[in-house]
Amino acid sequence: MTRRQAPRPALDPRGHVVNANRPMAFVADESLLDDLLKLAVAAACELERVPDVTAARQRWSTAPLVLLDQKGVAECMAESMPPRGAIVVVATDPEPPELWKQSMEIGAERVVTLPGAEPWLVNALADAMEGPASNAGKVLTVLGARGGAGASVFAVAVGLTALKAGDNTLLIDCDPKGGGLDLVLGAEEEKGMRWPDMQLSAGRVAASSLHMSLPARRSGDAQLTLLSGARKGEGPAPDAVAAVIEAGRRAGEVVICDLPRQLEAAAWSAIDRADLAVIVTPAEVRAAVTAKQLARELSDRGASPQLVVRGPSPGGLRADEIAASAGIPLLATMRPEPQLAQSLERGMFHPRPRGPLTHAAKTTLNELATVSSRTHRGHTLRTAS
Numbered sequence: 001m002t003r004r005q006a007p008r009p010a011l012d013p014r015g016h017v018v019n020a021n022r023p024m025a026f027v028a029d030e031s032l033l034d035d036l037l038k039l040a041v042a043a044a045c046e047l048e049r050v051p052d053v054t055a056a057r058q059r060w061s062t063a064p065l066v067l068l069d070q071k072g073v074a075e076c077m078a079e080s081m082p083p084r085g086a087i088v089v090v091a092t093d094p095e096p097p098e099l100w101k102q103s104m105e106i107g108a109e110r111v112v113t114l115p116g117a118e119p120w121l122v123n124a125l126a127d128a129m130e131g132p133a134s135n136a137g138k139v140l141t142v143l144g145a146r147g148g149a150g151a152s153v154f155a156v157a158v159g160l161t162a163l164k165a166g167d168n169t170l171l172i173d174c175d176p177k178g179g180g181l182d183l184v185l186g187a188e189e190e191k192g193m194r195w196p197d198m199q200l201s202a203g204r205v206a207a208s209s210l211h212m213s214l215p216a217r218r219s220g221d222a223q224l225t226l227l228s229g230a231r232k233g234e235g236p237a238p239d240a241v242a243a244v245i246e247a248g249r250r251a252g253e254v255v256i257c258d259l260p261r262q263l264e265a266a267a268w269s270a271i272d273r274a275d276l277a278v279i280v281t282p283a284e285v286r287a288a289v290t291a292k293q294l295a296r297e298l299s300d301r302g303a304s305p306q307l308v309v310r311g312p313s314p315g316g317l318r319a320d321e322i323a324a325s326a327g328i329p330l331l332a333t334m335r336p337e338p339q340l341a342q343s344l345e346r347g348m349f350h351p352r353p354r355g356p357l358t359h360a361a362k363t364t365l366n367e368l369a370t371v372s373s374r375t376h377r378g379h380t381l382r383t384a385s
Contacts, residue, residue, distance in 0.1 A: 022063065023064060023066070024056065025047055026067070029070075044126065045125040064128040066088070067090055070089075073103060088112060089102075120204055126208055138249075138255065139245055139270075140254070141256075143277070145290045146281070150282075151259075153344070154357065155181070157357040159226075163217060166219070169255075169256065170224075170248035181228045193213045194227070204246070207248060207250065225253075235264075235266055271298060280308045283317050285322075289326075307330050309332075311335055331367060
C-alpha cells in the first residue's frame with residue numbers, strides 16, 4: 001500500500017513557508033500602512049503587503065481578507081478586479097467624501113476609519129488568520145418547557161455528541177439564573193473565563209480568543225469550547241451574546257445556546273440568530289401547554305421550533321400526542337438515560353454512545369445540518385468606527 005504524501009507548503013523566494021491565510025494589504029499610504037502593521041501584531045496576524053495591482057491580482061481570490069486604501073481602491077477599479085467578499089477599505093478619520101461611492105463600486109463590505117475602528121480591525125485580522133471555514137457554522141437554541149425539563153443536560157449532550165463526531169463546537173450558557181453549564185460538564189473547577197469575566201458588549205470577537213480563554217474539551221482534532229454562567233453577577237448582554245454566536249458561526253462551528261424559560265433580551269438575541277430552536281418537554285400535559293405558549297412566542301419572532309419529548313409519561317401519553325397537544329413538530333423522543341443522576345452528581349457526565357440522549361442529540365444535529373442558515377451575507381456597505 002502506497003502512503004499518500006502530504007502536499008508541500010508554498011514557499012517564498014527565501015524558502016520560508018507562506019501562510020495562505022495571510023490577509024492582504026494593498027495600501028499606498030505609508031503612515032496608514034504602519035498603523036495596519038501594528039494592528040496586525042496585536043492580532044498575532046501576518047499581514048502581506050503587496051506593492052502594486054499586479055501583485056494584488058495574484059492574491060485577490062485567495063486572501064481571506066483584503067485591505068485597501070483610497071489609492072488601492074482606485075487602482076483595483078481601473079484594473080476591473082473580479083467581485084469577491086471580505087474587502088475592507090481603510091481610511092484615516094475623517095474619510096474622504098468620495099470614498100464611500102468608490103468603495104461601493106469595488107464591492108467593499110466595510111469602510112473603517114482609524115483610530116476609531118482599531119478594535120474591530122484587530123478582531124477581523126485575527127479571524128482571517130484562523131482560516132476561512134469551508135461552511136458557515138449553524139446555531140441551535142435549546143429551551144425547556146418547564147423547570148427540570150432537562151434542557152441544559154440535553155444542550156450539553158448535543159455538544160458532546162457533535163464533538164465526538166469531529167465537529168468544533170461552541171456551547172453557550174444564556175441562562176443567568178441557571179446553575180451553570182460548567183456544572184453539567186463537570187468543569188466547574190477548571191480555569192477559564194465565565195460570562196461575568198467577559199468584557200464584551202457590542203462588536204466583534206475572534207473565535208481564537210474564545211478558544212484560548214474558555215474551558216474546553218477535546219476529541220482528536222476537534223474542540224468543544226464552553227462559555228458558562230458563574231452563579232454570580234449579571235447575565236450576558238444581548239450584544240455580547242450576539243458577538244460570541246457570530247464568532248462561532250464565522251469559524252464554522254456548531255453553536256449551541258442553552259436558554260432560560262423566561263425569555264429576556266439576551267435570549268432573544270440568540271433566538272434571532274438560531275437556525276433551529278428546540279423545546280425540551282417532559283411527557284406531561286401541563287408541560288405541553290407551556291411548550292405551546294413558548295412556541296407561540298418563538299413563532300411570533302420568526303422561529304420555527306421543534307419538540308424533543310422526554311419520557312416516560314406519568315399518564316401513559318405518547319410523544320406524538322404530546323406534540324399534537326403542543327402544536328409543535330416532533331423532532332425526537334428520549335427514554336430515561338441510565339445512571340444520569342449519578343454521573344451528573346459526580347461531574348462525570350457523558351451521554352452513552354447508544355443511549356437515549358445520544359440518539360436524540362444525533363437526530364437534532366442531523367436536522368440542524370439540513371436547515372437553511374439564517375446568516376445574512378449581503379453586500380450592504382457598513383462602517384466600523
